[in-house]
Amino acid sequence: MTGTADPRPGSPRGEETRTLILDTAERMFVERGYSGVTMRALTAEAGVNLAAVNYHFGTKDALLLEVFRRGSLAINRERARLLREAEALAAPGTAPVRDILRALFEPPLRATLAGGEASGGRSIYMQFVARAALDGPAEMRTMLERDVRHLERFVAALANALPALSRPELLWRFHFAMGVLHSIYHDLKRLDALADGVCDMSDADAIIGRVVDFAVAGLEQPLPLG
Amino acid sequence: MTGTADPRPGSPRGEETRTLILDTAERMFVERGYSGVTMRALTAEAGVNLAAVNYHFGTKDALLLEVFRRGSLAINRERARLLREAEALAAPGTAPVRDILRALFEPPLRATLAGGEASGGRSIYMQFVARAALDGPAEMRTMLERDVRHLERFVAALANALPALSRPELLWRFHFAMGVLHSIYHDLKRLDALADGVCDMSDADAIIGRVVDFAVAGLEQPLPLG
DNA sequence: GTCTATACTTAGATAGAC
DNA sequence: GTCTATCTAAGTATAGAC
The missing domain is CATH 1.10.10.60 (Homeodomain-like)
Incomplete structure (x- = not known):
């Protein structure tokens, strides 16, 4: 009108x-x-x-980039909001590892798992990353690197929560934790093939809990002797 | 001649x-x-x-599949050899989690990391998986599912090593552990961007140790209360 | 059974009219 | 801003030489 x-x-x-x-x-x-x-x-x-x-x-690649950017923006806003929330509940610089990881993981997992179990393998995020890493133009890689900036707040929060870890130790563990998150984007089909249906892919809350548990265990593991 | x-x-x-x-x-x-x-x-x-x-x-896709099949065959043979070795050292059905994971992770990590830090993002494995999941023909997905069969021996070994875990619990954890492994294939560039060079990507042995440590911690974590 | 030259088809990109 | 017509690149198919 x-x-x-x-x-x-x-x-x-x-x-x-x-x-x-x-x-x-x-x-x-x-x-x-x-x-x-x-x-x-x-x-x-x-x-x-x-x-x-x-x-x-x-170009078609630029269209994919724009679709990704739009979704990524929403997810990173929600992540930041949850992190602020977690930090507000704790004394300054003492948000627990679990709450930090939950803020980091929950928004993208909800977005991915919302489309049903099948969509995980074809999430926009995965398609964008795959295309960027494999064949895409430089702008795509730049976009991904810029996306990394959003993660720095989470690394900083984890550094506070895990003061015993050296910076490389923390960064490696953080990287592996992101790999655990990504296992939901990528290979749920493989789990399904292995699992004969005993793993419930439909309960998003339960999956989020499992992902966070696994990552927390890895991040909080005792330091190796070496 | x-x-x-x-x-x-x-x-x-x-x-x-x-x-x-x-x-x-x-x-x-x-x-x-x-x-x-x-x-x-x-x-x-x-x-x-x-x-x-x-x-x-x-077709071009079939060529990629063949390149993948050739590499995958070598890796899975080596994995099986290392697993047998680990099981030979322990009492029947009691190989430790760490040794099982090492047998599973070391061969593909050596293959990927051999090409220098840069090649991680473009490993044949990653390209194959991405292409199969996103656009590739059915044969590619079939190949990946067949590749899963090789993993069953490792799941079985882990089930022996971790008898307290229910089957879904074990399978979820195994899936996340594979995600940790895959984080080396995929996103080393992101870690590099976050790390300002403090993470050494050139020491394959050290990286393998870190990957295994993280995955062991996740697999051996205590059961959740729920 | 292998290899080559060449033609076919699809699909992304672009120029210029409106 | 939108549309038509066209261009170019790339994967694929085929027919025939050896």
Whole structure:
């Protein structure tokens, strides 16, 4: 009713088209995988012209980057909020390891597990990382490195919670903890194949608890003798 | 001197050509990434005709699968050998968790870390998994599932070593432990970005020790109260 | 059974009209 | 901003030489 809406095909819609493409891309990438979605199929599904993607985003890779950026922004905001919450409950610089990890893990896990067990293997995050690491242009790697900045707050909080660890020791353990998180993005299919159905993939809360438990154990393990 | 060798271009070389393509593909995939290697660049580098890949392997995806299969075979053989070795040293069914994990992790880590720190992000394993999960044909996923069979021996050994764990509990922990292993394949770049160079990526033995330590801590953690 | 030259098809990118 | 037409690159298929 603002006068800007104009659903006639061929008429300028501006931001609407852009958002429409983003939403359609996010859904289709998860359903069929990045290279399983052709620009032609994507634009047909969204009801926009083939060239519209190139106009609004430049390239198909840039579109994936934008889909990722949008989701990543929301997740990192939620992570920061949960971390502040955890720190507010404790004395300054003494938030427990478990609460820090929960703040770091819960938002992305909820986002990934929300789509049902099957979507884990095709999360936008995984597709973006895979594409960036394997073949993508430099901008993708830059984006991932920038994404690392959000993690520094968590490393700092963990350093406070685990003062006995040297910096390399802490960073290695943090890195492994992220690997535990990522095991949910990547290989749930493998677990399913191994498990004969005895592992319940549908209970997000239970999975989050298990992931956090495992990572806490690794982070809090006693120092090796060497 | 057998009479089968015939290095003239255009002459039938049979198995030689096949191996030459495999070796070249393995090297180039790691260097430039799967879709960064065009069939034309690959065949030019190997000094064979463009159609030779299709003749010997069918498709580019099938070539990647073959490169993976060859490497995976060697790794799984070594894993099995190390596991037998660990089990021979202990009383029947009592190999320690640490030795079992070491047998599982050491072969792939050595293979990945051998190429220098940079190659981690582009290991054949990672490229294969990414491609299989995202866009690859069904044969790739089948291959990965078959690869899971090799893991069952390790799950069984761990079940013996950790009799207090229920089957789902054990399988979840095993899955997370694999995530820790995979963190070396995937995201060493991220650790490097976070670490300002304080983490030494060149010492394979030290890294293997750290990975195993972290995973052991997670597997051996006390049972949750719930 | 191997290899080569060449043609086919799809898909992402782009230029210029409107 | 949007659309049509076109370009280019890349994986694949085929027919025939050896």
